Amino acid sequence: MNMIFEKKLAVPQEVKDMYPITAKMADTIKEKRKEINSVFEGKSNKLLLIIGPCSADNEESVIDYIGRLSKIQEEVKEKILIVPRIYTNKPRTTGEGYKGMLHQPDPNGKPDLFKGIIATRHLHMRAVSETGFACADEMLYPENYRYLDDLLGYVAVGARSVENQQHRLTASGVNVPVGMKNPTSGDYSVMMNAILASQRAHTFIYRGWQVHSEGNPYTHAILRGSTNKHGNNVQNYHYEDLIRLCDKYDEKELKNPAVIIDTNHSNSNKNPFEQPRIIMDVLNSAHHSQRIRSLLKGFMIESYIEDGCQKIGEGVYGKSITDPCLGWEKSRELIYKIAEKI
Numbered sequence: 001m002n003m004i005f006e007k008k009l010a011v012p013q014e015v016k017d018m019y020p021i022t023a024k025m026a027d028t029i030k031e032k033r034k035e036i037n038s039v040f041e042g043k044s045n046k047l048l049l050i051i052g053p054c055s056a057d058n059e060e061s062v063i064d065y066i067g068r069l070s071k072i073q074e075e076v077k078e079k080i081l082i083v084p085r086i087y088t089n090k091p092r093t094t095g096e097g098y099k100g101m102l103h104q105p106d107p108n109g110k111p112d113l114f115k116g117i118i119a120t121r122h123l124h125m126r127a128v129s130e131t132g133f134a135c136a137d138e139m140l141y142p143e144n145y146r147y148l149d150d151l152l153g154y155v156a157v158g159a160r161s162v163e164n165q166q167h168r169l170t171a172s173g174v175n176v177p178v179g180m181k182n183p184t185s186g187d188y189s190v191m192m193n194a195i196l197a198s199q200r201a202h203t204f205i206y207r208g209w210q211v212h213s214e215g216n217p218y219t220h221a222i223l224r225g226s227t228n229k230h231g232n233n234v235q236n237y238h239y240e241d242l243i244r245l246c247d248k249y250d251e252k253e254l255k256n257p258a259v260i261i262d263t264n265h266s267n268s269n270k271n272p273f274e275q276p277r278i279i280m281d282v283l284n285s286a287h288h289s290q291r292i293r294s295l296l297k298g299f300m301i302e303s304y305i306e307d308g309c310q311k312i313g314e315g316v317y318g319k320s321i322t323d324p325c326l327g328w329e330k331s332r333e334l335i336y337k338i339a340e341k342i
Contacts, residue, residue, distance in 0.1 A: 186226025
């Protein structure tokens with residue numbers, strides 16, 4: 001093989017033994033998961049806001065940001081359930097650029113996967129213990145999920161991973177809601193097939209074992225826009241797009257029909273300041289159609305302390321080093337506005 005095996009990494013149980021969660025943390029996570037599940041089951045009318053930085057690049061600024069969210073959560077708890085984004089590994093279209101804390105716990109340093117595994121677990125543990133949130137992360141590498149499977153409240157499978165067999169089968173054995181994004185082509189059928197596959201039971205290979213999954217009844221759709229053959233972004237959050245998704249769900253026998261609208265990426269042309277407008281547009285559609293209102297479970301929002309983004313090494317505290325984000329003051333205002341609207 002044309003690769004060098006540099007070092008063997010610790011298995012998930014070894015890392016969990018080194019950094020175990022407390023009984024209090026376990027209770028917090030159990031309660032938060034129950035709250036999140038109840039939204040997808042239709043037992044709760046709260047709207048989910050999966051909100052946070054494009055990438056979690058700095059532990060202190062991420063915890064600072066999530067701490068701010070925890071104060072607002074208390075104020076809007078009757079209408080909104082906040083699930084902070086702590087995205088510790090990032091897919092890169094060309095393979096170039098910052099791949100997240102998992103790869104580079106120090107964005108200015110060299111890749112160190114073991115230190116990255118420890119850093120991501122430590123960050124998620126701090127989020128639970130200091131803010132009371134069970135957070136969201138992206139499943140970039142299915143085999144890495146078990147390093148965090150006792151901490152997460154929500155998982156997303158990205159547009160470039162949603163067609164992958166291992167992602168689908170692993171999602172079928174995950175015990176929290178998993179959102180399946182539409183692929184970059186925008187093809188709904190790919191996303192719907194991913195949801196169907198993940199809701200079914202499977203026998204497959206996982207981390208050197210033959211395993212059996214029971215199926216995940218909480219896998220669901222995430223609409224993030226698409227890119228056409230000319231390289232132009234195409235939005236899919238409009239009324240007609242949501243009705244079309246309702247129809248797609250009606251065609252298949254799926255449990256807990258649901259959609260999360262990703263308000264950035266191709267839906268916003270990667271302009272984070274469009275996110276508030278997009279959310280209001282979707283909420284208007286939900287007010288107009290009961291079918292959409294029943295299907296809509298929340299929004300995915302890219303938000304951080306400072307507006308926009310920066311290059312690695314510029315050193316602005318709380319400013320994204322990947323995609324541009326909505327800053328704190330605008331995000332805070334948006335959360336209150338959503339609470340008033342619903």
